[in-house]
Amino acid sequence: MHKGDLTWLIGGPQGGGIDTSGLVFARYANRCGLRVFSNIEYHSNIMGEHSYYRVRIASKDRHSILDQVNVVVALDEETLIGDPHADFTSFKGHLQELVPSGVAVYDSAGKFKPSEATRSDITLLGVPLMDLLKEALRGIGREGDANRLRIMTNTIALGASVFAMGGDIELFAQVYRDDFKGARAELGEMNALAANAGYEYAAQQLGGRSPFDMKAIEAAVSNGHATGPSLLIRGMHACAFGKLKAGLHIQTYYPISPATDESVYLEANQRDQNLLVVQCEDEIASIQMAVGAANAGARSSTSTSGPGFALMVEGIGYASLTEVPGPVVFLWQRGGPSTGLPTRQDQGDLRFALHPAQGDFPHILVAPADPQQIFDDSFEAFNWADRYQMPVVVLVDKYLSTQSASLDELKMENLVIDRGSRYRSNGRANGAGDEYLRFAFTENGVSPRSFPGEEGGIFWSTSDEHDPRGHITEDAENRILMMEKRMGKLDLAASEIPGGRKISVYGPADADVTLVGWGSVKGSVLDAIELLAEEDGVRASFVQIRLLKPFPVEEVTAALSNAKRLILVENNYTGQLGGLVREMTGIHIPQKVLKYDGRPFSEEELVEGLRKALATGDARVHVSHLSA
Amino acid sequence: MIAEQKPLTYKDYSTPVHINWCPACGDFGIVTAIQKALAKLQIPPHRVAMFSGIGCSGKTPHYINAYGFHTLHGRVVPNASGGRLANRDLTVIAVGGDGDGYGIGSGYFVNAGRRNLNFTYLVFDNGVYGLTKGQAAPTLARGMKTKSMPEPAIQDSLNPIALAIGSGYTFVARGYALDQSGDVLANLIAEAIQHEGSSFVDILQTCPTYNDLMTVKWFNEKPQGNSRLYQLTEEGYEGVVKDVSNPDEIIAKKAQAVGKSYEWGDRVPLGIFYQARLRTYEEELEGRLPNYGTAPLIDWDVAHRDVSKLLGALR
Numbered sequence: 048m049h050k051g052d053l054t055w056l057i058g059g060p061q062g063g064g065i066d067t068s069g070l071v072f073a074r075y076a077n078r079c080g081l082r083v084f085s086n087i088e089y090h091s092n093i094m095g096e097h098s099y100y101r102v103r104i105a106s107k108d109r110h111s112i113l114d115q116v117n118v119v120v121a122l123d124e125e126t127l128i129g130d131p132h133a134d135f136t137s138f139k140g141h142l143q144e145l146v147p148s149g150v151a152v153y154d155s156a157g158k159f160k161p162s163e164a165t166r167s168d169i170t171l172l173g174v175p176l177m178d179l180l181k182e183a184l185r186g187i188g189r190e191g192d193a194n195r196l197r198i199m200t201n202t203i204a205l206g207a208s209v210f211a212m213g214g215d216i217e218l219f220a221q222v223y224r225d226d227f228k229g230a231r232a233e234l235g236e237m238n239a240l241a242a243n244a245g246y247e248y249a250a251q252q253l254g255g256r257s258p259f260d261m262k263a264i265e266a267a268v269s270n271g272h273a274t275g276p277s278l279l280i281r282g283m284h285a286c287a288f289g290k291l292k293a294g295l296h297i298q299t300y301y302p303i304s305p306a307t308d309e310s311v312y313l314e315a316n317q318r319d320q321n322l323l324v325v326q327c328e329d330e331i332a333s334i335q336m337a338v339g340a341a342n343a344g345a346r347s348s349t350s351t352s353g354p355g356f357a358l359m360v361e362g363i364g365y366a367s368l369t370e371v372p373g374p375v376v377f378l379w380q381r382g383g384p385s386t387g388l389p390t391r392q393d394q395g396d397l398r399f400a401l402h403p404a405q406g407d408f409p410h411i412l413v414a415p416a417d418p419q420q421i422f423d424d425s426f427e428a429f430n431w432a433d434r435y436q437m438p439v440v441v442l443v444d445k446y447l448s449t450q451s452a453s454l455d456e457l458k459m460e461n462l463v464i465d466r467g468s469r470y471r472s473n474g475r476a477n478g479a480g481d482e483y484l485r486f487a488f489t490e491n492g493v494s495p496r497s498f499p500g501e502e503g504g505i506f507w508s509t510s511d512e513h514d515p516r517g518h519i520t521e522d523a524e525n526r527i528l529m530m531e532k533r534m535g536k537l538d539l540a541a542s543e544i545p546g547g548r549k550i551s552v553y554g555p556a557d558a559d560v561t562l563v564g565w566g567s568v569k570g571s572v573l574d575a576i577e578l579l580a581e582e583d584g585v586r587a588s589f590v591q592i593r594l595l596k597p598f599p600v601e602e603v604t605a606a607l608s609n610a611k612r613l614i615l616v617e618n619n620y621t622g623q624l625g626g627l628v629r630e631m632t633g634i635h636i637p638q639k640v641l642k643y644d645g646r647p648f649s650e651e652e653l654v655e656g657l658r659k660a661l662a663t664g665d666a667r668v669h670v671s672h673l674s675a
Numbered sequence: 676m677i678a679e680q681k682p683l684t685y686k687d688y689s690t691p692v693h694i695n696w697c698p699a700c701g702d703f704g705i706v707t708a709i710q711k712a713l714a715k716l717q718i719p720p721h722r723v724a725m726f727s728g729i730g731c732s733g734k735t736p737h738y739i740n741a742y743g744f745h746t747l748h749g750r751v752v753p754n755a756s757g758g759r760l761a762n763r764d765l766t767v768i769a770v771g772g773d774g775d776g777y778g779i780g781s782g783y784f785v786n787a788g789r790r791n792l793n794f795t796y797l798v799f800d801n802g803v804y805g806l807t808k809g810q811a812a813p814t815l816a817r818g819m820k821t822k823s824m825p826e827p828a829i830q831d832s833l834n835p836i837a838l839a840i841g842s843g844y845t846f847v848a849r850g851y852a853l854d855q856s857g858d859v860l861a862n863l864i865a866e867a868i869q870h871e872g873s874s875f876v877d878i879l880q881t882c883p884t885y886n887d888l889m890t891v892k893w894f895n896e897k898p899q900g901n902s903r904l905y906q907l908t909e910e911g912y913e914g915v916v917k918d919v920s921n922p923d924e925i926i927a928k929k930a931q932a933v934g935k936s937y938e939w940g941d942r943v944p945l946g947i948f949y950q951a952r953l954r955t956y957e958e959e960l961e962g963r964l965p966n967y968g969t970a971p972l973i974d975w976d977v978a979h980r981d982v983s984k985l986l987g988a989l990r
């Protein structure tokens with residue numbers, strides 16, 4: 048584990064304000080100039096089930112979570128010791144994850160009794176949350192509001208945890224003041240008061256000494272970062288920004304975890320951003336409406352996860368056959384198959400997204416691995432859709448959607464919108480002069496398209512095989528030409544998409560071992576590589592395969608064929624990328640480190656898995672620390 | 676170039692594409708009626724977008740000179756909706772079969788009514804799945820057995836008119852594909868197109884190849900001396916809501932339409948069952964998106980968005 052990093056965690060019943068509180072702490076740390084990496088885990092449930100938010104803070108950028116926790120804020124008993132009444136559970140509470148001398152902040156008036164803790168090397172900091180809140184409110188003559196404002200007991204607990212972390216309570220309180228402005232400024236002040244009360248109480252109980260020192264990490268933050276607070280950005284934000292910048296006209300969606308956040312974020316901002324967001328009756332309608340809009344000249348997109356994507360597949364095939372420019376489909380993976388693990392992490396949809404319809408057809412599949420890549424691919428996906436007239440699927444996942452990390456800036460330079468090849472009749476009526484053929488055979492396979500409404504641009508399109516006019520034909524020669532036209536556009540895309548968008552290589556060129564992966568494992572892999580070098584003297588590199596269709600055969604072959612040793616890392620059961628690499632390049636990756644418990648790789652898990660793979664040479668290593 | 680002033684005729688909406696429907700198919704009558712309706716309204720072909728599902732009926736756009744999108748089985752309505760949302764200057768007409776609209780596409784048929792987007796949906800109701808050779812469609816009644824079916828239907832038929840009313844369509848009508856004058860259906864379709872909001876017309880269509888029950892002969896019969904097919908207006912039926920601010924009138928007219936829609940057998944009513952000029956989806960969107968009323972979505976300036984405020988909120 049990276050020494051010196053700290054993890055703060057808040058857990059409690061869903062609906063109890065975990066998300067809000069976690070974000071407040073993460074933003075506080077981020078504003079202090081610390082480098083933050085945070086993530087939330089939650090159940091498919093509205094109220095009551097265990098949810099938790101962890102915030103890792105470091106002096107350098109980190110890209111993964113740690114199992115190990117320094118301070119836990121427990122809003123219920125289960126957070127500390129698990130649910131003793133659950134029939135089948137491997138979760139025994141976050142107390143187990145505390146480092147020696149770690150601190151657990153909990154409500155001393157709640158169910159948890161210190162005698163239930165099985166450890167003596169940690170500090171149990173019981174805080175009378177409600178009493179402290181009443182007292183704090185009494186000071187401003189508002190004691191009577193304590194019950195109505197009981198959610199602020201969370202703030203008391205957070206204040207106590209700030210002391211345990213060795214943080215700065217004034218900076219922490221400022222987050223609330225900034226959040227509640229204008230008519231709600233009073234709430235900001237009350238929260239600041241509550242935070243201070245918790246902080247003071249903890250200081251008293253811990254004898255004025257914090258076991259951890261956030262401020263020391265702050266002092267060690269390496270230079271070179273932007274002055275002023277950096278962004279704390281989630282993958283779903285990056286996706287939305289990419290779409291907005293790309294000139295998205297219409298987003299359609301049907302609610303589903305973990306994809307909904309993105310669409311709702313766009314919906315919440317549609318007025319200011321001049322964007323139409325439509326909530327549809329299901330995912331079939333979502334994609335078909337997006338196709339209809341794209342055919343009419345709009346840039347359109349939709350977002351979903353596995354179950355919804357399963358309904359969308361006919362739309363992908365239809366859009367591909369009829370050479371619709373789009374839509375752009377964001378597939379936020381979760382644990383499958385079927386309804387599976389609705390709110391949990393998995394990378395099991397790669398094979399599905401590679402060929403999501405019947406027949407041979409072109410589409411583009413890309414898997415960005417961090418917010419900047421998500422932004423870049425989200426933006427470029429629309430250009431690809433317009434340029435190659437085919438749907439584009441962007442494969443992301445729950446972990447990428449909910450993780451947020453400090454980022455100095457989201458780079459948005461040199462963004463060029465390319466609407467592709469367009470037919471303009473210049474007022475010529477249909478039938479006057481050369482006939483417009485929507486699916487004309489051209490040198491590169493792309494036929495200029497007209498937007499409905501344009502005089503002289505009338506065309507037909509059909510989900511049946513068709514002639515250049517767009518009318519149905521079953522003619523054999525036409526079929527051959529049309530197949531070659533459509534599939535040839537994939538070669539065109541492969542030849543035009545820059546290498547930097549296809550794969551990324553990290554680490555030394557002459558590494559002892561080369562790790563191969565895609566999507567969200569990148570973060571954990573980068574952190575693990577650093578540790579292996581520091582602690583084990585192992586020089587590892589990482590090849591991230593980002594463009595999955597058209598597959599970058601040459602680039603991947605070049606990157607892998609001279610590697611001394613190859614290990615695949617995937618967050619799924621079968622190691623789907625390994626099969627694809629072998630199919631496309633003939634290169635067999637002899638070892639895999641896999642995780643398929645519905646959670647992302649923590650830094651410790653991946654390092655453990657890699658060490659085991661390196662030591663044993665086992666073809667298949669599976670890791671899980673059974674986190675909540 | 677000097678714009679031609681010659682009025683458009685229905686021939687301006689035809690294409691040279693070979694029509695491969697069976698001889699005497701009721702669909703011929705519907706295509707002609709659509710072309711006549713467009714000519715009547717003088718809508719230039721390039722301003723019309725025809726969408727269709729899959730089936731014999733689904734081939735319609737290929738035979739009409741207008742932007743034509745022959746989509747997937749059951750998916751015509753969301754495709755048409757997307758086209759309309761993207762460009763509200765287009766006259767959007769969706770067509771499809773009874774299997775397409777009431778079977779595989781029933782969810783979209785229903786939900787489009789709730790939206791009340793300004794488009795027209797014409798369903799070619801022949802009681803069978805034509806293109807797959809005559810299996811029972813959702814409008815074939817229990818106990819019926821066409822010559823193409825090995826066994827009679829053992830499910831009830833659904834009632835498209837009642838379903839459309841319940842779904843919220845604001846123009847609900849029934850037509851007949853082969854009316855003698857050839858203009859009754861065209862006029863009905865023209866009214867549907869002109870109606871602001873979601874218009875739905877169930878068009879009784881003969882399938883001479885597979886449906887030997889609802890034949891031209893059957894439709895033209897006079898069971899009790901009265902012709903089977905008759906126009907609602909002949910009976911003085913009034914389906915149009917006069918005062919749309921009066922919810923009681925709306926409910927009463929809906930109830931009347933649903934009641935009337937169960938008349939079937941010796942007497943089969945045609946025409947407008949219900950019509951109300953209610954708030955459209957486009958009008959709702961104007962309230963949400965100030966630009967929606969001023970220019971088609973595809974013409975908005977979306978290429979220069981400023982997201983700095985949104986980014987600022989993430990610091």
Ligand SMILES: Cc1ncc(C[n+]2csc(CCOP(=O)(O)OP(=O)(O)O)c2C)c(N)n1
Pocket residue numbers: 729730731732733748771772773774775776799801803804805806807812
């Ligand atoms: C998803 C899917 N399932 C089945 C079919 C096969 N299919 C083609 S047309 C059709 C039925 C057409 O009946 P209807 O919608 O009533 O149209 P009609 O041919 O009678 O005009 C079916 C089932 C298909 N094309 N797609």
Ligand SMILES: [Mg+2]
Pocket residue numbers: 730772773774799800801802803804805812
């Ligand atoms: Mg039919």
